[in-house]
Amino acid sequence: MIFSWLRNRRRRRVLAQPFPKEWEELLQRRVRHYRYLPPSHQQRVRQIVPVMVAEKEWAAAGDFKVTPEMAVTIAGQAAVMASGFDEPYFFDRLHTVVIHPKTIRFAPEQTSRNPNLPGGWLSGIAWHRGPVVLSWGEIRTELTGRSPGRNVILHEFAHYLDGLDGPADGKPPMSSKESERRWYAVTEAEYLRLVGSARRGEATLLDHYGASNRAEFFAVSTEYFFELPHQLYERHPDLYAVLQEFYHLDPRQWLPRIESPRQDDAGDGGDFQRFRARRQRRSDVAQLKAVQAMAPGDALYALAFDHLQRGRPADAIRLFDQLLEVDPRDEESLAHRALAYLRLQRLAEARRDCEAALAIDPQDAEALWARGAVALQEGRTLEAVNDLSEAVDASPQNIEIRRARASAWMVAGWPQKAVADLTEALNIEPHDAELLAERARAYQALNRTADANRDIARAKLLEPELAWPA
Template sequence: MDIQRAFGPRSGDRGLSRYGVGQFFSTRHTDACERQCQRKDARVWFSWWRDRRRRKLLAEPFPDDWRPWLERNCRHYSSLTASEQQRLRNDVRVFVAEKHWEGCNGLVVTDEMRITIAAHAVLLGLGFPQLPYDRLLSVLIYPDTFVTRQQRLQAGIVNESDEPRLGEAWYQGPVVLSWREVREQCVDDPDGRNVVIHEFAHLLDMTNHAIDGIPALDGVADADGWVERFHTEYQRLVRQSRVGRRSVIDDYGATSEAEFFAVASEAFFERPVELRLDKPVVYECLRSYYRQDPAGRVTTVR
């Protein structure tokens, strides 16, 4: 469940106060403004075209043969309200239609695989105004554990090694998953782990253009306080892990703050009541970020 740093820091924007009006509107800057306007026009056109295509897609009824897979393979579905179920079905259809699905090592991708993965991926974005995965292009599925070549710098020497993976997320995609692991955790024997939620949480982490366990917090009222509280809870897990104290958040979350966010997100959706009792601060941070209350859903259903 490794992640890759595929991008650098954002460059800061320069304000107009450094430039005289005449200088700012030189030919060079005019050309730059024209290019910027062209890019903006392209984004507006693409957004219009995408929304039109989605409206056409959602005008058709949800496929009858998809519903059993959705209900059986995504156990969260039954705890959602009617409006949330409708939103999830719509997002599943959009996600399945817009992403490129590729089977690896001879695997033939089926509709059941697409529905199972899509349902858990869009579950994370159910509280957001819209589906948060527009930049993701592809989902790659292996039949089982897959191997990736890793490079590490040690004592001035670059060492390469093959490492097994169950899932992997890259900035702007692809997301790579082991179907055996997806089926085992989501369908056959749910145990609080969920590789789909884990990897798509990594994608959400990358929305602030860094892999640091802090996603874009546009919808959080006190973003600075959120960051401080979440960092404190990460440090607490690291200390607990060192002395062998177990938590509802797996020790793998102590590896880094990026992994802490991903593993905590698994617990938030898969073991919400336990997380709220064991790590109430973490639960509240994730509740305010995801704009969802999974523990409340479980309590209501019971």
């Protein structure tokens, strides 16, 4: 109680001071939204900014120096987010904002000591009950307007809001149960659509980074709600509506429309398709360099496995043949050639390779999987179940083996066991539409119609163009 009283007293003193003229000019120049806000919302921003600047610790990384301009710019963007709330909101649980001069990257010794530190290059990061960390270089780039839809300050402060009621999960605190239900219904459907589009490499308005998880979806959606509100409203009106309800703001009413060259704003997706092509070329070059650095046998195996993964079993068989000419007891090549034969329905050859691989290593998961799949196609269901169960024991994280055993359980007349396998597979890969459809069929066999309908609905959101059972 005494601490709240002291805090409120200190804030009254801060707010009693005239708002600095240079800060007003800075907000007008640096915070694009501010100059378009209605007067009442501008006043709310002028209440929030001085309190945040005074109360937060504005820390710099290394020898970098934090200036008042940086603090006011960041506080101003955060204040715009909060300007629609009924009472002035000062982000009380946030104590520290750390500013890096350029892109953020934690040293390997730091990430090895602290598993909560992410690897790679970052423009910002926010921890549950921890600091918000921002790259000033990224902020300055975004202030130029060259990255429509991107705003790292809004993104990371959205993570902060998301974490107010527990670890960030894409659902910030809601005002009522009804709002919570509406939020979940809309955002879950929109998230799954984005996941499906990202997996297919389709052009979308929302950045595919939002498909990483639900917390990132909320943060990315917040960026577009404030930065490209007109486009978001036109293409995702339901998502816009729940964000409008949460933030108590409607940026369409005051922010001028700007066009975005990103993703599906390029008409036929031309810019995005060119971006995808460049990214694929970089990936192919990196893969080629990795293969060239391998020993010849390892390189040939990597290429054969890549053919198998990409749905080119005949090409895979040709390369596995070369490997097995050199070493006929290479059980990995035997097992994977068996899987390639299986995809071509060459069952006798698949069975022969399985037996040869299992004679060398009786626990080879791929060989057991292939032999079980052959047995299932030949009508030897119990043999298939036994082989596939051994394969699951040997490789419990392999969702394809679990999928194969689920098919065997269905043929054997045990749909409950199929549900268990498919559920385990979906725990590993929750956005596989075909796994959802297969579990729906198992649920139907158990007369669990509501569960089946739920899975089909999710599958349709992920892959709307495919023909799903009614």
